[in-house]
Amino acid sequence: xxxxxxxxxxxxxFGRTGLAMISILVFLALAAPLIAPYDPWAxxxxxxxxxxxxxxxxxxxxxxxxxxxxxxxxxxxxxxxxGVAIFSTLISLxxxxxxxxxxxxxxxxxxxxxxxxxxxxxxxxxxxxxxxxQPGVTTLIILLTCLFWPPGAxxxxxxxxxIKQKQHLTAASSFGAGKGYLVYxxxxxxxxxxxxxxxxxxxxxxxxMEAGLAFLGVFDPVQKSWGLMLHYASEFIFTxxxxxxxxxxxxxxxxxxxxFVLIGYALESALDPRLxxxxxxxx
Amino acid sequence: MLDIKxxxxxxxxxxxxxxxxxxFTLKVNPGEKLGIIxxxxxxxxxxxxxxMGLVSGQVQGSIKYKGEELLEKSEEEWENIRSTRIAMxxxxxxxxLNPVYTLIDxxxxxxLKVNPGKKKEAFSRASYLLQEVGLTEDHFYxxxxxLSGGEVQRALIAMAVINDPEVLILDEPTSAxxxxxxxxxxxxxxxxxxxxxxxVVSHDLSTVMKLTRRTAVLYAGKIMEASSTQALLREPRxxxxxxxxxxxxxxxxxxxxxxxxxxxxSLVEPPSGCRFHLRCTQSxxxxxxxxPPLVEEGDSFLSCHRGGVITLLQGENIxxxxxxxxKGLEETYFNAVDDIxxxxxxxxxxxxxxxxxxxxxxxxxxxxxxxxxxxxxxxxQEKELYSLPKKESKKQRRYxxxxxxxxxxxxxxxxxxxxxxxxxxxxxxxxxxxxxAESVKEALELVGLPADSFFLHKYPHELSGGELQRVTIARxxxxxxxxxxxxxxxxxxxxxxxxxxxKLLMHLQNQQGFALVLITHDxxxxxxxxxxxxxxxxxxIVEEGPTSEIFRFPAHPYTKLLLEMAxxxxxxxxxxxxxxKVKYDGEKGCPYHVYCQHPLDICYEKExxxxxxxxxxxxxHKAPEGKKNNKLNLVxxxxxxEISGIKGEVL
Numbered sequence: 001x002x003x004x005x006x007x008x009x010x011x012x013x014f015g016r017t018g019l020a021m022i023s024i025l026v027f028l029a030l031a032a033p034l035i036a037p038y039d040p041w042a043x044x045x046x047x048x049x050x051x052x053x054x055x056x057x058x059x060x061x062x063x064x065x066x067x068x069x070x071x072x073x074x075x076x077x078x079x080x081x082x083g084v085a086i087f088s089t090l091i092s093l094x095x096x097x098x099x100x101x102x103x104x105x106x107x108x109x110x111x112x113x114x115x116x117x118x119x120x121x122x123x124x125x126x127x128x129x130x131x132x133x134q135p136g137v138t139t140l141i142i143l144l145t146c147l148f149w150p151p152g153a154x155x156x157x158x159x160x161x162x163i164k165q166k167q168h169l170t171a172a173s174s175f176g177a178g179k180g181y182l183v184y185x186x187x188x189x190x191x192x193x194x195x196x197x198x199x200x201x202x203x204x205x206x207x208x209m210e211a212g213l214a215f216l217g218v219f220d221p222v223q224k225s226w227g228l229m230l231h232y233a234s235e236f237i238f239t240x241x242x243x244x245x246x247x248x249x250x251x252x253x254x255x256x257x258x259x260f261v262l263i264g265y266a267l268e269s270a271l272d273p274r275l276x277x278x279x280x281x282x283x
Numbered sequence: 284m285l286d287i288k289x290x291x292x293x294x295x296x297x298x299x300x301x302x303x304x305x306x307f308t309l310k311v312n313p314g315e316k317l318g319i320i321x322x323x324x325x326x327x328x329x330x331x332x333x334x335m336g337l338v339s340g341q342v343q344g345s346i347k348y349k350g351e352e353l354l355e356k357s358e359e360e361w362e363n364i365r366s367t368r369i370a371m372x373x374x375x376x377x378x379x380l381n382p383v384y385t386l387i388d389x390x391x392x393x394x395l396k397v398n399p400g401k402k403k404e405a406f407s408r409a410s411y412l413l414q415e416v417g418l419t420e421d422h423f424y425x426x427x428x429x430l431s432g433g434e435v436q437r438a439l440i441a442m443a444v445i446n447d448p449e450v451l452i453l454d455e456p457t458s459a460x461x462x463x464x465x466x467x468x469x470x471x472x473x474x475x476x477x478x479x480x481x482x483v484v485s486h487d488l489s490t491v492m493k494l495t496r497r498t499a500v501l502y503a504g505k506i507m508e509a510s511s512t513q514a515l516l517r518e519p520r521x522x523x524x525x526x527x528x529x530x531x532x533x534x535x536x537x538x539x540x541x542x543x544x545x546x547x548x549s550l551v552e553p554p555s556g557c558r559f560h561l562r563c564t565q566s567x568x569x570x571x572x573x574x575p576p577l578v579e580e581g582d583s584f585l586s587c588h589r590g591g592v593i594t595l596l597q598g599e600n601i602x603x604x605x606x607x608x609x610k611g612l613e614e615t616y617f618n619a620v621d622d623i624x625x626x627x628x629x630x631x632x633x634x635x636x637x638x639x640x641x642x643x644x645x646x647x648x649x650x651x652x653x654x655x656x657x658x659x660x661x662x663x664q665e666k667e668l669y670s671l672p673k674k675e676s677k678k679q680r681r682y683x684x685x686x687x688x689x690x691x692x693x694x695x696x697x698x699x700x701x702x703x704x705x706x707x708x709x710x711x712x713x714x715x716x717x718x719x720a721e722s723v724k725e726a727l728e729l730v731g732l733p734a735d736s737f738f739l740h741k742y743p744h745e746l747s748g749g750e751l752q753r754v755t756i757a758r759x760x761x762x763x764x765x766x767x768x769x770x771x772x773x774x775x776x777x778x779x780x781x782x783x784x785x786k787l788l789m790h791l792q793n794q795q796g797f798a799l800v801l802i803t804h805d806x807x808x809x810x811x812x813x814x815x816x817x818x819x820x821x822x823x824i825v826e827e828g829p830t831s832e833i834f835r836f837p838a839h840p841y842t843k844l845l846l847e848m849a850x851x852x853x854x855x856x857x858x859x860x861x862x863x864k865v866k867y868d869g870e871k872g873c874p875y876h877v878y879c880q881h882p883l884d885i886c887y888e889k890e891x892x893x894x895x896x897x898x899x900x901x902x903x904h905k906a907p908e909g910k911k912n913n914k915l916n917l918v919x920x921x922x923x924x925e926i927s928g929i930k931g932e933v934l
Contacts, residue, residue, distance in 0.1 A: 175706060175762075176680035
């Protein structure tokens with residue numbers, strides 16, 4: 001069945017909401033230097049000052065503007081999550097396709113590797129490794145990529161195997177097409193939906209993971225990150241500052257995750273015929 | 284008797300010099316019955332007339348009659364020859380007899396010319412002959428306008444033989460006659476010409492088949508093939524002969540009629556090289572440059588650079604095994620395709636019939652070069668497909684295309700019509716974007732689809748099943764393949780669309796001249812389309828042969844069963860209950876014995892081999908050896924040598 005994802009996404013209420021939320025977030029992240037009233041790293045007033053006309057969400061314990069911090073934090077979050085999503089999807093594709101196309105020993109090795117990776121408790125390993133490295137953005141992207149690719153690879157391999165049996169691939173190879181052409185022209189387009197869903201899932205997990213790791217303090221403390229903000233805010237839970245420090249940060253994290261969940265849900269229901277209410281005709 | 288050497292006949296017309304016969308060489312032995320066949324315009328009648336000295340154009344070369352050179356004879360000598368030695372029965376075009384004389388007077392005329400004054404003898408001979416050809420005394424004094432076409436033709440025969448000539452030339456003796464009269468006349472001629480040398484010029488193959496023992500095929504003034512009539516019409520070697528036979532309808536023709544592609548060439552500027560190369564489906568470059576020599580092989584002649592119709596695709600001992608594990612036992616294999624030999628000739632349609640599970644599709648994929656066989660070899664244009672180097676193999680793919688059963692499955696739903704049809708060219712890297720777009724348009728027009736931008740930008744799900752199948756046909760044909768393997772191309776379509784698709788395929792096959800393997804489970808359909816039918820059962824070919832033979836004399840019980848089960852509009856449903864049995868490696872006996880109604884003991888022990896029975900091949904222990912034992916069969920043969928005419932007189 002031919003599905004236009006973009007149309008499907010726009011059709012679904014959840015999809016529209018999710019897209020709108022993401023667009024806002026992306027806009028805020030991109031425009032952060034323009035919107036942010038202060039440099040989030042600068043000391044701009046009395047520490048722990050409550051919200052005022054000058055400082056929308058007040059100041060943190062070292063006198064930085066929390067609103068500006070939030071804006072800049074979205075950059076880190078989006079950077080890490082999209083980075084992880086892109087790289088881990090690429091790795092998933094590479095391993096999944098290799099396993100499906102070559103089969104035999106290659107397939108067995110890859111599958112066993114995936115199995116091993118899947119039984120490793122991701123969060124635990126992340127904490128251990130991260131606390132050892134005290135990672136920055138790049139290191140965290142690499143770390144999470146390494147941990148997040150296996151489920152995707154497995155799904156992609158399964159899907160590629162079933163697509164490989166389709167006759168239009170047989171037809172193309174009867175014209176003399178090689179593996180490269182088949183992957184590029186036939187497999188990838190058919191894998192596109194599953195890859196997209198996988199991509200969104202990974203983003204969601206990465207947002208959560210980044211926040212969690214930073215909250216636990218295993219992240220470069222110089223970076224502006226929502227997780228780090230939670231980490232610092234939680235130390236001042238006894239003061240009233242949590243109301244404008246902890247809550248908005250928590251809200252932003254939830255907001256981002258919900259946005260991706262909504263998109264993921266809309267896409268998944270578009271792909272699974274059982275979840276779709278009506279068949280899409282025309283375009 | 285007659286020895287024609289390098290005979291050329293040409294006419295000067297206002298269009299230019301028309302060469303009707305060129306370099307014609309033929310020997311006719313005493314008592315021989317020779318047929319000359321060809322399309323109209325091929326020079327048959329001119330040849331006949333030049334043997335009678337009646338041709339008005341420039342004649343070169345030599346015609347020797349018992350050593351005498353005929354072409355140097357004067358008009359007087361010719362007249363003598365014409366009245367006593369070489370006579371001709373003209374085609375009755377309605378103006379052969381003089382309307383003011385009675386019939387018997389005209390029949391007597393040639394006799395009186397040779398024996399002046401012997402009127403009595405003339406009368407008695409004429410009346411004897413007229414009665415001999417089936418006319419009564421009532422007709423003797425009739426004027427030609429009161430006689431029917433058949434009666435006039437009879438009279439013309441009587442007239443031709445009245446002086447007892449040694450050579451009789453029959454020019455279209457039976458064309459334009461109805462079937463009954465024709466049968467009678469053929470009987471009659473067969474009787475009359477027994478001791479004479481006969482040359483039959485006709486486009487009517489059945490007449491030639493019945494009256495002659497040897498036949499030459501004439502095309503655009505040249506001999507294409509000459510051989511014994513039986514062999515020539517049954518197993519034609521030259522593509523032109525085959526096309527002629529294919530276009531000739533007989534009572535037992537099951538396949539739809541097909542004309543010969545292209546137009547008859549102009550004789551003012553005849554095609555260079557082989558005269559037939561423009562309409563030939565297997566012509567090479569040399570065919571258009573060098574005229575092929577007439578090669579003698581035993582008693583047959585052939586004028587073709589490629590040695591007649593070539594074998595395009597050949598499977599040798601093809602076996603494809605699939606593992607089938609059984610519980611607690613060792614791994615076993617079963618053969619989906621079991622030791623099959625198959626041949627596909629150039630430009631022919633082979634129907635492969637069998638029930639599902641008989642291995643048709645597996646065989647199709649092996650022949651198409653998609654999946655290698657476990658054992659055996661596939662030769663395409665004399666090269667083994669699966670052992671070619673990669674580059675060569677990719678190139679060969681252009682000429683070997685496969686069409687899938689379900690068009691929806693066979694296309695990517697993410698590609699538009701244009702991309703779909705263009706794909707083979709893209710894969711092969713043929714042409715640039717613009718020339719490819721042109722090719723796509725051509726291909727779409729070929730299959731009867733619009734080639735406008737609106738259609739080109741449609742997605743597969745916006746097309747109907749029939750349209751989509753046409754798109755896949757266009758895609759297969761865009762590289763101008765030599766072989767197209769169609770795997771149940773119409774199974775998923777309704778009868779009306781199926782008819783259209785199959786007609787289209789046949790039309791394209793004829794026009795483009797590729798060889799077609801049609802795979803189907805429907806024997807009725809297979810017969811309509813195929814020149815040859817091969818019946819598959821349990822991975823084996825159990826029967827194979829010309830369509831008409833298979834349909835009339837199915838020798839294998841399975842073919843008989845399939846014929847019974849073929850679609851019909853009768854209310855009775857034939858009841859049938861059975862299980863499909865697969866054959867395991869190393870198992871003995873005929874694979875069909877489990878369903879066979881009357882198996883012999885040997886059927887359980889030995890597997891029957893595919894052996895030749897008349898014109899077909901059968902794998903059955905019970906099949907008769909050699910000649911058919913049934914008398915009826917002989918009478919019913921496609922272009923039969925026996926005549927089943929109606930005895931008696933026409934009043």
